[in-house]
Amino acid sequence: MNKLPLHKRVQILNLLVEGNSLRATSRITDCSINTVTKFLVDIGQAAGDYQDAVFRNLPCKRIQVDEIWSFCYAKKKNLGYVKKPVLGMGDVWTWTSICADTKLVPCWRVGERTKHMAYEFIKDLSTRFKNRIQLTSDGYKSYLDVVEAVFGDDVDFGMMVKVFEDETKYRADTIDVSTKAIIGNPDPNHISTSFVERQNLTMRTNIKRFTRRTNAFSKKIQNHTHAVSLHFMYYNFGRIHKTLRVTPAMEAGISDHIWNLEEIIQLFDKNSN
Numbered sequence: 001m002n003k004l005p006l007h008k009r010v011q012i013l014n015l016l017v018e019g020n021s022l023r024a025t026s027r028i029t030d031c032s033i034n035t036v037t038k039f040l041v042d043i044g045q046a047a048g049d050y051q052d053a054v055f056r057n058l059p060c061k062r063i064q065v066d067e068i069w070s071f072c073y074a075k076k077k078n079l080g081y082v083k084k085p086v087l088g089m090g091d092v093w094t095w096t097s098i099c100a101d102t103k104l105v106p107c108w109r110v111g112e113r114t115k116h117m118a119y120e121f122i123k124d125l126s127t128r129f130k131n132r133i134q135l136t137s138d139g140y141k142s143y144l145d146v147v148e149a150v151f152g153d154d155v156d157f158g159m160m161v162k163v164f165e166d167e168t169k170y171r172a173d174t175i176d177v178s179t180k181a182i183i184g185n186p187d188p189n190h191i192s193t194s195f196v197e198r199q200n201l202t203m204r205t206n207i208k209r210f211t212r213r214t215n216a217f218s219k220k221i222q223n224h225t226h227a228v229s230l231h232f233m234y235y236n237f238g239r240i241h242k243t244l245r246v247t248p249a250m251e252a253g254i255s256d257h258i259w260n261l262e263e264i265i266q267l268f269d270k271n272s273n
Contacts, residue, residue: 004031004035004039006262006265008029008031009039009265010261010262010265011028011029012025012029012031012036012039013039013043013230013261013264013265014261015028015029016036016040016227016230017206017230017231017234017238017261018206019205019206019207019208019211020208021208021209021214021216022036022037022040022216023216024208024216037223040223040226040227040230041222041223041226042268043226043230043264043265043267043268044223044225044226044227044228044229044230045226045229045268046267046268046270047229047230047232047233047264047267048225048226048229048233050233050267051229051232051233051236054254055104055106055107055128055254056127056128057128057129057130058099058104058106058128058129058130058252058254059102059129059130059131059252059253060099060101060102060104060106060128060129060133060252061099061101061131061132061133061134062099062100062101062133062134062136062190063097063098063099063100063106063125063129063133063134063135063136064097064098064100064135064136064137064192064193064194064195064196065095065096065097065121065122065125065135065136065137065143065193065196066095066096066137066138066193066196066197066199066200067093067094067095067096067113067138067140068093068094068096068200068203068204068210069091069092069093069113070091070092070093070094070209070210070217070218070224071090071091071092071217071218072086072088072089072090072092072217072218072219072220072221072224073086073088073089073090073217073218073219073220074089074090075090075091076090076091086219086220087220087221088220088221088222088224089221091112091113092110092111092112092218092221092224093110093111093112093113093117094108094109094110094203094228095108095109095110095111095117095118095121096108096196096199096200096203097125097196098195098196098199099248099252100190100192100195101251102244102248102251102252103195103199103241103243103244103248103251104236104248104249104251104252104254105199105232105235105236105248106125106128106129107121107124107125107128108121108228108232109121109124110221110224110225110228113140114142115142115145115146118140118142118143118146119142119146119149119150122143122146122147122150122151123150126150126151132154132155132156133155133156134155134156134157134158134184134186134187134190135147135151135155135156135157135158135186136157136158136159136160136186136190136191136192136193137157137159137160137193138159138160138161138162138193139159139160139161139162143159144182147182147183148183151183153183153184155183155184156181156183156184156185156186156187157181157182157183157184157186158179158180158181158182158186158188158191159179159180159182159191160177160178160179160191160192160193161177161178161179161180162176162177163176163177163178179191179192202235203228203231206231206235207227207228207231209224209227233264233267234264235248236248236249237249237255237258237259237263237264238258238259238260238261238264240258246258247259
């Protein structure tokens with residue numbers, strides 16, 4: 001990958017973070033699909049490692065969490081037709097978080113939608129902050145036990161519960177929304193998942209494999225994870241948030257400037273030396 005000219009790597013990276021699939025990127029840049037895939041793996045790994053290291057002792061106070069669905073290789077309902085099993089195939093859930101004030105995404109995790117994965121996600125999230133936080137989740141029941149197990153009473157935790165007209169539909173109308181305090185004394189005016197749900201929409205827009213009804217879905221769970229890490233690297237450090245007029249990392253005091261694509265590429269170059 002080091003033999004690929006910098007301008008070509010910048011072009012590939014720019015296409016990937018703006019929502020192009022691997023094969024579309026390959027065609028536009030006139031690079032082989034193997035080259036583009038290897039670049040995603042290398043830069044995604046470097047981006048994930050960097051963010052894991054620097055997102056510590058954060059000043060965030062209000063955190064929202066949610067889960068977003070996607071799939072790898074085949075949807076769960078079609079696994080019976082798969083002749084050769086693939087690691088991680090089926091429904092894939094990305095657990096996401098966001099700081100309501102800085103819009104920073106400090107933590108995420110790719111896996112199943114299970115109580116164990118909820119625990120791993122919340123446990124990781126709990127290590128990121130230097131002060132007590134107010135945490136809001138949706139009505140997923142596993143959060144009730146997991147948040148208490150991880151934080152004890154050292155958190156202000158509330159839930160926003162939505163009731164849909166028909167949850168089996170692809171799109172269902174919301175017929176009721178309620179909020180309730182679970183642990184501590186969360187501010188009822190800030191028991192909300194609006195920001196994290198909006199962030200999920202950003203993921204569906206800017207990560208091609210999250211787009212519904214496309215053939216660009218993930219074929220390998222590892223590449224899926226690297227794509228998510230790369231997306232959040234660019235979102236946190238390289239893209240100006242329209243409301244903040246700076247990047248989330250700048251608003252959180254982690255960075256003092258807007259990262260360009262060359263700087264993101266340098267993360268891998270430093271790791272490979």
